[in-house]
Amino acid sequence: MSGKLVIGNWKMNTRSESAQALVAALLADPATNRDGVGVAAPAVYLAQVARQLEGGRIALASQDVSRYDADGAFTGETSAAMLADVGCRYALVGHSERRQYFAESNEALLRKMRNALAAGVTPVLCVGETLEQREGGQYLEVIRQQLAILAEIADGEYVVAYEPVWAIGTGKVASLEQIAEMHAFIKNWCLQNAGSSANIRVLYGGSVKAENAEAILATKNVDGALVGGASLSADSFRVICQAAGKLI
């Protein structure tokens, strides 16, 4: 494991044509077409983006994965095996928008993590506290509870993304001190509780932009970034990836 990992989370954005144009721009640029860069496209465009990425170095990610592992009567779901089949290298698990709008529980998230791992797709477990929890001083405890499922996972490579809910899509970025504190906390927790995860990568997410990427990525224990809004523009995503590429 070396170098920083930057994944662009497109969320429920793009259309066939705009996704194609964005990927074409990323592929044409050596700052983005390299190892350690990924894009999480909407499920409906994964196969299209996968075909376009063939021969390039950008990794494909999904924004979610089903908690159900076997094929069958689960209307609307996308299994880990399907994601692997179209070439997904990563799957986001438990993004705060999914926790909030789709009531995803730790139990469901553990199943998602296991399904992804069994299919050879690296899960990216997203954790983060709300503003209320931060201001109430419970933020470390909240993250501890969200990380708890990792103790149930015997082995396998996974990534954690720390995304304070109050910093997502709001333009409010956590301070470098807040980021450093939480990333150290997550790494220590994983070291003590999640066996083989000494090598775990912890990404930061929440209003990462061209202007703040370098400082955030240079912060201790920050192994990369999960980028929402700024990943929809090839120009700003490129600056973020370039900042990541300069750092080890």
Ligand code: PGA
């Ligand atoms: P943002 O989103 O960069 O738009 O704040 C980050 C995320 O939700 O992954």
